[in-house]
Amino acid sequence: MSPTCSSQKHKNAALILAGGNGTRFGSETPKQFLKLRKRMILDYSLHTFLNHPQIHQVILVAPATWLKKLTFLYPKITIVEGGNTRKKSSMNGLNACDKDTQTVLIHDAARPFVSGEIINRVLDALNSYDAIAPTIASADTIYHVEDRSIIDIPHRNTLALAQTPQGFNYQMILKAHQTIEADASDDIRLAQMLGVKCSTVEGDGHNFKITRSLDMAMAETILDSR
Numbered sequence: 001m002s003p004t005c006s007s008q009k010h011k012n013a014a015l016i017l018a019g020g021n022g023t024r025f026g027s028e029t030p031k032q033f034l035k036l037r038k039r040m041i042l043d044y045s046l047h048t049f050l051n052h053p054q055i056h057q058v059i060l061v062a063p064a065t066w067l068k069k070l071t072f073l074y075p076k077i078t079i080v081e082g083g084n085t086r087k088k089s090s091m092n093g094l095n096a097c098d099k100d101t102q103t104v105l106i107h108d109a110a111r112p113f114v115s116g117e118i119i120n121r122v123l124d125a126l127n128s129y130d131a132i133a134p135t136i137a138s139a140d141t142i143y144h145v146e147d148r149s150i151i152d153i154p155h156r157n158t159l160a161l162a163q164t165p166q167g168f169n170y171q172m173i174l175k176a177h178q179t180i181e182a183d184a185s186d187d188i189r190l191a192q193m194l195g196v197k198c199s200t201v202e203g204d205g206h207n208f209k210i211t212r213s214l215d216m217a218m219a220e221t222i223l224d225s226r
Contacts, residue, residue, distance in 0.1 A: 012123065013057040013101045014049040014165065015093035018042050018066075018109035019082020031210055032109040033066065036219055041210060044112035046074070049105075052119050057101070060109075061093045087184055091177045097170060104173060105165035106187050113206040113222060114165060121201040122167035130169040131191035134203035135160035162186065163203040172196060 018032045032042040042060075049055050059078040062070050070079050080096045082089035090106060097104060103126050107114060118134050125132040138159050144152040166188050176190040184190050188198050206222055208215065 011100060011102045012055050012105070013059060013097045013103070013170070014052075014055045014105045014107060015059045015061060015090065015097075016042065016046055016049065016107050016109050017082070017086065017089050017093065018060060018062045019086075019089040030063065034216075036112065036216065037223055041112050041219075042109035045107060045109060045114045046077075048114055048116065049107070049119070050077070052116055054123055055105070055119070057098055059093045059096050061089045085183050086186075087177065087190070090187055094170075094174050094177060101170045103167060104170045105167045106173075107165035108209055110210045111164055111207055112210065112219060113204070113208070115204060115207065118163075118201075118204055118207060119165065122165055125199060125201050126167050126169065129197060129199040130172045131188055131196050131198040132167040133186075133188045133198065133200050134163040134165070134207070135200045136163065136203040136205060137161070160200065161203075162188070163207050163209075 018030075033040050035041075036044070046058065046060065049058050057078065059080060060070060060074065061080055061082045064081050067079060067081060078096050080092050083092055093106070094104065103123070105119065105122060122132050122134060138156055138161050141156055142154060142159055143150045144154065164186075166186060168187065168191065172194070173187055173191060176187075176194040176196075180190050180193050182193065184193075191198055208218070210216060210219060
């Protein structure tokens with residue numbers, strides 16, 4: 001039985017955000033809809049969540065121009081229209097969650113190699129915290145730059161690179177979206193602005209975000225290794 005069947009109680013939901021236009025990638029087609037070995041990039045993470053036994057509802061947030069095609073391709077999941085910002089897309093997805101949702105995971109569609117292990121770690125950590133992000137250590141020194149001038153060089157061991165899925169207590173992150181008007185590059189920032197203690201779990205170097213054309217070659221290499 002599919003984990004999205006209506007006969008099951010929906011407690012853990014997953015939002016896959018596919019509403020971006022992918023301008024940095026340099027393609028007319030948003031990168032999440034490009035083909036990676038004959039499958040759309042978003043299809044990889046979508047099926048990882050669909051096949052995870054602890055995810056009870058999967059919601060795909062997408063541009064209006066793709067809704068008809070995606071509804072045909074994925075008739076058993078909830079598909080909603082995205083907004084003109086990431087924050088608005090997240091909000092649209094949250095509003096589509098079933099009323100008995102307890103926790104929600106929010107994932108970038110352009111990260112095709114999210115694993116069941118990362119999902120497990122996020123879900124487990126949500127037993128102790130209301131906001132969780134997977135992270136990996138930075139291999140490079142990171143500069144704080146303003147107007148091309150180096151303002152500060154933070155210690156690398158205090159910095160981490162953020163990944164998704166970010167996990168949340170559903171009612172908390174819904175409240176954050178409803179009460180905080182400022183835009184945010186990710187939902188953890190909104191939780192922080194609400195005063196919520198946010199924690200991290202170990203991410204995975206393969207769980208990178210396809211942003212530029214070079215990343216497609218990296219993704220091909222990962223698929224070859226599998």
